[in-house]
Amino acid sequence: MTTLAVLENLTAKLPLGVCVLNEQLEIEYWNDFFADRLNISCDQVKGQNLLTLFPNEAKYLKKKINSVFVLNNASFSYWEHRPHVFLFSSSRPITGEETLMYQNIEFIPLHVSNNVVKTVCMIVQDVTELASYYQGKKQLSEELAQEHSALLALNTKLEAAQNQLLQADKMAAIGQxxxxxxxxxxxxxxxxxxxxxxxxxxxxxxxxxxxxxxxxxxxxxxxxxxxxxxxxxxxxxxxxxxxxxxxxxxxxxxxxxxxxxxxxxxxVFSHVDSSEWQHANIIEGIENTLKIANSQLKYNVEVHREFQQPLPALFCQPMQLNQVFLNLIVNSAQAIDGKGHIYIKVSASSTALVIEIKDTGCGISESAQCKIFEPFYTTKPVGQGTGLGLSLSYSIVQKHKGSIVVSSELDVGTTFIITLPLLTPSDLERPS
Incomplete structure (x- = not known):
């Protein structure tokens, strides 16, 4: 067998995807890595446009490959940034489980004449094993962090009263x-x-x-x-x-x-001055809180707003109320499995503001509804919740001489209703 034949056979059998493209992004060669996964041989695919074969990633591939033709420099695509450019399957090395392949891709100038790139070689590497390792390591770190949080929660149970008092200072420090x-x-x-x-x-x-x-x-x-x-x-x-x-x-x-x-x-959300009692616009506080919670909402939750206009300014501690809104909104988002909705309604009477936060989540059982405002009670799995969020929210609302009630139905959703009286500075001097 000639040296050329050996090289061609080696390239065909490499555990890497090798694809050679001309200036029109037409395929001149690809090896068994591509042929086996797409059931299209090298002879059948020769002359076809790569972007036609992979229309969903055409824009991304075109930009990457054209940059090599233009700049005469290699370009890369890493799995952390774009894990599945090509929708190929891959087997886990130990379990044999079939999963979507994680890929590193290198685009390199192959044939260069007079400093002009004539062909580009695209090399696809299956890094599913490496990605699984890093993801496993990340999951382990998260589990360790959860265990650490659980230990902290157990310790906190012994100092519940002190933690409630320290929370306001902590929030002020974070805000600063x-x-x-x-x-x-x-x-x-x-x-x-x-x-x-x-x-x-x-x-x-x-x-x-x-x-x-x-x-x-x-x-x-x-x-x-x-x-x-x-x-x-x-x-x-x-x-x-x-x-x-x-x-x-x-x-x-x-x-x-x-x-x-x-x-x-x-x-705006964590402004240090908002720890003081002042007149504030509740709508602005809710909107800013929604923006802070956006990472929890944007993928599967649609937020619906119903705000009465105009609304009177509320004499309150804005940062503390923002914390209440954040706890309730995040809890609602986490209760939604798949796509869902959160409805936020704000209305006013001559004596109070009423904020209603309703979700289409999994709901809360009747027995749990009686306990959810107790410190350290949580319906979340061990390590995923401290049970302090709703307890702290209840304390903050009480401090504002208001009330917070819950109604819920399993597999239908949950509604929290917060009533905040329109206080004056003199009201704070009188006991509740």
């Missing part, structure tokens, strides 16, 4: 820390945002200037100038840069805006 960090981050975020906007303006002007020069050259009908222009544009991949550069800048500005919103919401 969050406000300080947010302030420090605001400065670099500000000049990055400003620079990106300037860069966006500059790039637009430069592209417009280039377009003007292009029109001038074309208008001269000078074949030499037009040929030079076309050669330079092709050499620099101008058409690709003109399309990709504004998109990259827009994505960066969108990301910075998102970070700015998060910092703003965090500052």
């Amino acid at each position: 820390l969050a406000a300080g960090v947010a302030h420090e981050i605001n400065n670099p975020i500000g000049f990055i945002h400003s620079n990106l906007q300037s860069l966006q303006d500059y790039s637009t002007k430069l592209l417009n200037l280039i377009s003007f020069y292009e029109k001038v050259v074309n208008k001269t009908q000078n074949k030499t100038f037009m040929a030079l222009q076309q050669e330079m544009q092709e050499r620099s991949q101008y058409s690709f840069l003109r399309e990709d550069m504004p998109e990259l800048i827009n994505e960066s500005i969108t990301g910075i805006d998102r970070v700015t919103d998060i910092i703003k919401n965090l500052k």
Whole structure:
């Protein structure tokens, strides 16, 4: 067997996916890794466009591969960022369990002529075993953290009264820390945002200037100038840069805006001054709390709002009430298995505000409803809840001379109704 034949046989049998693409993203070769999983041989697939075969990931693959053609540099896709580019199955090495393959992908320039990439080689590595190891390690860390939390909860049971008193100081410290960090981050975020906007303006002007020069050259009908222009544009991949550069800048500005919103919401939510009694807008507190809880809500929960307008300002401790709203909203989200809804209704009478938070979750049994406001009582599995959230919420509402009641039905949902009287500073001086 010749050396070439040995190499071809080796490439075909490698435990890696090898696929060679030309400038039109047409497949010139792929090995048994792809052929066996798609039941399409190398001869059958030759000349077909990769993006046609994998339409769901076409945009991502096109961007990765084109960057290699343009920049003549390798590009990578790691499983932590995009675990399943190709929907291939993989067997766990020990259990044999079939699971979706986790992949690392490397896109490398293969055939380069006069510094121009002619073909790109895409190498797919099955890293399911590695991903399983890291995920197992993460799960173990989470379990250890849960066990640690359970031990802390047991210790806390012996100091329940003290912990209730310390909670307010803890929240104030967290708020002060969050406000300080947010302030420090605001400065670099500000000049990055400003620079990106300037860069966006500059790039637009430069592209417009280039377009003007292009029109001038074309208008001269000078074949030499037009040929030079076309050669330079092709050499620099101008058409690709003109399309990709504004998109990259827009994505960066969108990301910075998102970070700015998060910092703003965090500052509002945990503002140190809100530990004091003051007149506050309850709607703003609920909206800011929803933004803080967004990671718990965005994947499977739709929030519905019904706010009476106008609402009177409430004399309260805003940060403390935000903690109550956060506890109830997160509990509602965690009670929903799959898709569900949370309904938040706020209304007012001449003497009180009423906040109703209703979910379509799993519900609470009648026996549990009598205990849920007791310290350390929880319906969650061991290690997943301390049983202090609703107890603390009850204490905060009591401090505001209000009430909190629950009604629930298993497999239907739960409703919490908070009634907060419209207090004045003098009301705080009188006992409840």
